[in-house]
Amino acid sequence: MNSSDKVLIIGAGIAGMEASLMLAKGGKKVVLVEKLPIIGGNVIKNEESYPNLECSTCMVAPIQQDVLQNENIEVLTLSEVEKVEGKAGEYSVRINKRARYVSLTDCIGCGACYEPCPVTLKNEWEENLADKKAIYVPCEGSLPNVPAIDPDSCLQISGKKSCNACAEACMFGAINYTEKDEKIEVNVGAIIVASGFELFDVKKLSNIGYGKLSNVYTAMEFERLYASNGPTSGELILRKGKKSPDSVAIIHCIGRNELGYCSGVCCMYSFKYAHFIKDKLPNTKIYNIYSDICVPNKNYQKFYNKIKDSLSTFIVQSSPEKIKISGNNGKLNINLSNNKDSKKSLNVDMVILSCAMIPSKNSEVLGNTLGLELDNKGFFQIRKDDLGTLQTSIDGIFTIGCAEGPKDIQDSVIQAESAVGEVVSLLG
Amino acid sequence: MSSKIGVYICECGPNIADNIDIDEVIEKISSSEQYKNQQLIIKRYKLLCSNEGKEFLEKEINDNELTHLVIAACSPRDHDTTFINICKKTKLNPYLYKMVNIREQCAWIIPDKQKATEKAINYIKSAINRVLHQSKLIEKSLDSNPNVLVIGGGITGMETALSLASDKRKVYIIERDSQLGGNVRFFKALLPQQKTNTDLIEKKIAAVNKHDNIEIFTESILEKSVGFFGNFEVTIRNVNDDQKGNELVVGAIVVATGFSLMPIDKLKKFNYSNKDNVFSALEIENMIKEKGKILLTSGKVPKSVGLIHCVGREERGYCSRICCNYMLKIIGYLLEQSGDIKIKDFYKDLCLPHKNDQEFLDEIKKKKADFIRYTDISIKGNHITYKDIKGTKKESDVEMIILAPAMVPAKGTEELAEQLNIPLHETEFFQEAHHQLNPVGTSIEGIYIAGGCHGPKGISDSMFQAKAVSGKIVTQLIPGKKLVPEVKVSEILPEFCMGCKTCMDVCCYGSITYDHDKGICVVNEAICRGCGNCVGSCPSGAIRAKHFTTGQIYQEVKEAIIGSVKSFMKK
Numbered sequence: 001m002n003s004s005d006k007v008l009i010i011g012a013g014i015a016g017m018e019a020s021l022m023l024a025k026g027g028k029k030v031v032l033v034e035k036l037p038i039i040g041g042n043v044i045k046n047e048e049s050y051p052n053l054e055c056s057t058c059m060v061a062p063i064q065q066d067v068l069q070n071e072n073i074e075v076l077t078l079s080e081v082e083k084v085e086g087k088a089g090e091y092s093v094r095i096n097k098r099a100r101y102v103s104l105t106d107c108i109g110c111g112a113c114y115e116p117c118p119v120t121l122k123n124e125w126e127e128n129l130a131d132k133k134a135i136y137v138p139c140e141g142s143l144p145n146v147p148a149i150d151p152d153s154c155l156q157i158s159g160k161k162s163c164n165a166c167a168e169a170c171m172f173g174a175i176n177y178t179e180k181d182e183k184i185e186v187n188v189g190a191i192i193v194a195s196g197f198e199l200f201d202v203k204k205l206s207n208i209g210y211g212k213l214s215n216v217y218t219a220m221e222f223e224r225l226y227a228s229n230g231p232t233s234g235e236l237i238l239r240k241g242k243k244s245p246d247s248v249a250i251i252h253c254i255g256r257n258e259l260g261y262c263s264g265v266c267c268m269y270s271f272k273y274a275h276f277i278k279d280k281l282p283n284t285k286i287y288n289i290y291s292d293i294c295v296p297n298k299n300y301q302k303f304y305n306k307i308k309d310s311l312s313t314f315i316v317q318s319s320p321e322k323i324k325i326s327g328n329n330g331k332l333n334i335n336l337s338n339n340k341d342s343k344k345s346l347n348v349d350m351v352i353l354s355c356a357m358i359p360s361k362n363s364e365v366l367g368n369t370l371g372l373e374l375d376n377k378g379f380f381q382i383r384k385d386d387l388g389t390l391q392t393s394i395d396g397i398f399t400i401g402c403a404e405g406p407k408d409i410q411d412s413v414i415q416a417e418s419a420v421g422e423v424v425s426l427l428g
Numbered sequence: 429m430s431s432k433i434g435v436y437i438c439e440c441g442p443n444i445a446d447n448i449d450i451d452e453v454i455e456k457i458s459s460s461e462q463y464k465n466q467q468l469i470i471k472r473y474k475l476l477c478s479n480e481g482k483e484f485l486e487k488e489i490n491d492n493e494l495t496h497l498v499i500a501a502c503s504p505r506d507h508d509t510t511f512i513n514i515c516k517k518t519k520l521n522p523y524l525y526k527m528v529n530i531r532e533q534c535a536w537i538i539p540d541k542q543k544a545t546e547k548a549i550n551y552i553k554s555a556i557n558r559v560l561h562q563s564k565l566i567e568k569s570l571d572s573n574p575n576v577l578v579i580g581g582g583i584t585g586m587e588t589a590l591s592l593a594s595d596k597r598k599v600y601i602i603e604r605d606s607q608l609g610g611n612v613r614f615f616k617a618l619l620p621q622q623k624t625n626t627d628l629i630e631k632k633i634a635a636v637n638k639h640d641n642i643e644i645f646t647e648s649i650l651e652k653s654v655g656f657f658g659n660f661e662v663t664i665r666n667v668n669d670d671q672k673g674n675e676l677v678v679g680a681i682v683v684a685t686g687f688s689l690m691p692i693d694k695l696k697k698f699n700y701s702n703k704d705n706v707f708s709a710l711e712i713e714n715m716i717k718e719k720g721k722i723l724l725t726s727g728k729v730p731k732s733v734g735l736i737h738c739v740g741r742e743e744r745g746y747c748s749r750i751c752c753n754y755m756l757k758i759i760g761y762l763l764e765q766s767g768d769i770k771i772k773d774f775y776k777d778l779c780l781p782h783k784n785d786q787e788f789l790d791e792i793k794k795k796k797a798d799f800i801r802y803t804d805i806s807i808k809g810n811h812i813t814y815k816d817i818k819g820t821k822k823e824s825d826v827e828m829i830i831l832a833p834a835m836v837p838a839k840g841t842e843e844l845a846e847q848l849n850i851p852l853h854e855t856e857f858f859q860e861a862h863h864q865l866n867p868v869g870t871s872i873e874g875i876y877i878a879g880g881c882h883g884p885k886g887i888s889d890s891m892f893q894a895k896a897v898s899g900k901i902v903t904q905l906i907p908g909k910k911l912v913p914e915v916k917v918s919e920i921l922p923e924f925c926m927g928c929k930t931c932m933d934v935c936c937y938g939s940i941t942y943d944h945d946k947g948i949c950v951v952n953e954a955i956c957r958g959c960g961n962c963v964g965s966c967p968s969g970a971i972r973a974k975h976f977t978t979g980q981i982y983q984e985v986k987e988a989i990i991g992s993v994k995s996f997m998k999k
Contacts, residue, residue, distance in 0.1 A: 018865075022899060022900070022903045025903050025904060026902060026903025026904070026906065027903075027906070049864060059864065059865065061505070063865075065505070065509070105478070105479065108440060108443070108475065108477065108502075110440070110442075110443050112442075145506070171441035171442050172441050172475070260786050261780075261783045261784070261786045261787075262780050262781055262786055263781075292778045292779065292780075293776075293777040294747075294777065294779045294780070294781050295747050295779070296747055296749035296779055296781045296884075297746075297747075297749070298746045298855045298857055298883035298884065299746075299853075299863055299883075300746070300747070301741075302745060316801075316817060375783070379783060387628060387887060387888050387891060388587060388887075388892060388895065389895075390892070390895075405782065405783040406783060407781075409864040410863060410864050410867045411889070413864060413866075413867055414867050414868065414889075414892050414893055414896045415892055415896075416896075417868065417895075417896035417899040418892040418893070418894075418895035418896040418899055419895075420899035420902075420903060421591055421895040421896060421898035421899030421902060422591075422899075424899065424902040424903065425591055425902070
């Protein structure tokens with residue numbers, strides 16, 4: 001096979017999966033590299049997605065299955081690109097594929113291995129709201145439905161102690177403690193970077209008390225708290241007090257001032273949370289504390305109107321960085337100092353921080369590996385003088401979705417499809 | 429030929445075997461009276477989805493010359509495709525196979541092994557009954573025409589055409605206006621931040637005109653379109669001459685008809701007249717391009733300007749996404765042309781959803797412009813009355829007012845939607861096939877939407893959509909490659925159809941037509957997607973969804989009910 005018939009896609013989130021499936025349909029071979037043991041990206045963390053509140057799993061699971069079963073797509077999980085050489089049409093790429101220690105072909109995903117594992121760890125994928133074992137899948141419904149072993153914590157692999165509890169429990173002989181990391185070399189004609197986003201680290205802000213005040217949640221924590229396959233099976237139980245909240249404040253634009261940009265999605269997901277809470281706890285009082293409402297799609301204002309008219313009180317605070325949150329007799333006191341609106345302060349049981357989107361952690365390393373330029377915010381830079389292209393400073397390397405900048409699912413999918421158009425024009 | 433049914437039960441390691449007595453299942457089914465006239469092969473296997481399992485199954489189908497296949501295993505979500513692919517390797521038609529889930533739905537959820545076993549027997553019998561009533565379906569392939577019709581010669585349409593046209597694919601652009609370029613023709617500089625080259629549109633027009641494989645029809649509109657993905661027959665007509673027209677055959681149609689600004693003369697709060705020095709943003713863009721300056725009707729440079737955002741937003745029911753940004757651009761011009769100008773920017777919420785927008789705002793804010801958040805606003809001449817965020821009524825006089833009216837679909841959008849049989853969104857823009865997953869597709873395969881006609885957006889987003897459409901077309905409508913339409917489609921039984929046309933109203937894909945000669949409705953199988961809407965709507969019961977017929981479902985359900993009644997009676 002000619003290398004120009006093959007495309008490397010980095011990141012198996014919604015943008016990377018969509019681009020893979022389209023290219024595969026068009027007869028290209030795709031190597032899809034994902035650093036996590038599962039594919040699906042951030043979208044699968046959402047119970048439902050706005051504006052239609054469609055079940056995200058139901059929406060994405062068929063796509064994940066299609067990607068895993070497509071003969072033209074080679075999915076490399078637990079993998080990262082290490083080295084790239086060459087030019088458009090003929091890149092040679094080295095990928096480091098970390099050992100999973102569980103065979104993707106032999107394991108059937110029955111889950112019999114988890115319970116016997118003696119090591120319990122915090123589950124980062126669940127925003128540390130749940131535990132996992134050293135042999136784990138991040139959450140129920142993960143795809144591929146095959147666990148991975150964390151080599152640093154597994155007693156056997158790390159050499160701390162002899163243990164073969166999971167191997168004994170496995171009826172299919174799918175576990176192999178001696179599996180080694182692998183270097184994989186591929187030749188491709190083009191590369192699409194779809195490495196996604198994470199949320200602004202709220203620990204950087206001292207005024208909002210995250211980390212000290214238990215009932216202050218980040219958006220992603222709330223997403224998992226609400227999820228039916230999440231740590232509480234979707235029950236809204238507070239970390240402190242172990243009860244449901246009677247009042248919730250959703251604070252928009254967290255990190256916007258510090259980062260210097262609006263993420264364009266937080267208003268809508270904040271409204272989604274208001275809807276979620278009212279749906280489960282109809283008597284709970286909800287406040288949306290915002291600076292500017294940003295609902296930039298023909299489908300969004302209707303949802304905003306519904307929330308504004310009947311589900312939540314809206315309070316303007318033009319400078320969210322001036323908000324102070326402190327503990328107050330088991331409640332959270334939000335001081336809206338310098339607020340032009342009449343309200344000066346309010347007490348609530350729960351605070352949800354609608355955080356800005358930032359580039360995913362390894363963007364800089366990945367940028368260096370590929371030789372790509374990052375913009376002043378850390379996202380990958382597309383060509384400035386050439387409007388409408390998703391090509392980066394290097395010919396044949398494209399960037400899509402939130403790796404290029406904050407955006408919602410619709411715009412990520414549009415960029416994925418757009419890059420496919422460009423890749424096919426380039427490679428023929 | 430008599431049927432030969434293969435039933436294969438997967439042990440799924442201990443997952444099924446531990447909680448279902450598979451031997452009993454085999455015994456009960458093979459000794460069942462109801463199958464005594466059938467040839468039934470029933471076997472267990474340790475793991476059917478393993479490589480050995482797949483080979484075993486393929487061999488079984490071939491060696492036994494099976495006519496029907498039932499797999500009792502895990503969830504079809506996990507392995508339906510696996511088994512369909514095995515069938516495809518053999519002579520067995522995959523539509524004569526049925527998978528039944530005895531793991532999640534029996535073994536894993538019923539603690540009592542006997543009960544789980546009984547339920548599994550029931551399920552498998554239902555599946556056997558169903559599969560015996562399933563029919564062979566054969567995938568067809570159709571020749572396709574790779575050429576594309578682009579409706580609208582603005583930036584989106586031209587970008588689509590340029591990225592698609594090649595030696596193997598011709599693109600036709602039809603444009604209502606006498607020249608190409610659309611709204612962007614009136615812009616001097618483009619967002620973001622006024623820095624982008626201003627000759628973009630001229631370059632695109634030149635490239636389109638020069639391209640050997642792009643044919644342009646100006647002053648033309650679509651008159652008629654019939655057909656389906658890969659084969660649309662379209663008629664285009666000259667807007668000035670009814671007799672002048674062309675007929676073309678294309679494989680795909682791209683709608684890129686753009687936007688216009690909401691006519692605000694009907695909004696009482698905005699008395700809109702240029703002689704009062706009130707202008708819409710688009711008029712200002714035009715003025716800058718023509719005169720190089722923003723000037724009062726008297727020809728003088730304005731000393732004070734009020735800019736009002738969100739005009740018509742409440743009435744239209746959506747935010748137009750780019751107005752805040754272009755208002756900032758206009759403020760930038762005003763500040764550039766005179767240093768001592770007084771600028772008041774009246775906004776509700778600043779919507780700046782792109783990563784570079786905020787920097788632009790901060791830059792403008794550093795200079796001298798007043799940003800005033802309003803809750804209500806009206807104008808009379810160039811006198812502005814507004815309520816601030818606290819509800820206090822205030823007034824302001826300025827020499828010039830610039831309005832940012834909502835973006836609305838271009839003229840003719842409704843007629844075009846009707847001609848193409850694609851739906852409009854409640855905002856009157858075109859409706860995408862799926863908000864997240866298919867944002868440039870429509871309900872009809874092979875018809876796409878891009879740019880301002882899809883919803884308010886800026887130039888780069890429109891161009892991304894143009895290329896997204898081209899991405900769809902180049903991967904799905906490949907020159908020289910045949911198309912395989914859906915096989916699980918609806919069919920109308922002519923002897924039962926009364927010709928009432930109810931089905932035509934519920935079909936989202938426009939796949940049903942009325943045959944005037946025979947007085948009945950007919951499904952075009954190339955367009956039908958097998959959604960089943962028509963089946964449910966038909967008052968005469970004349971429509972069947974292939975592979976999902978009433979008969980098939982009845983057989984499946986009947987057996988399940990008989991089985992459960994029997995186990996109930998035993999108790």
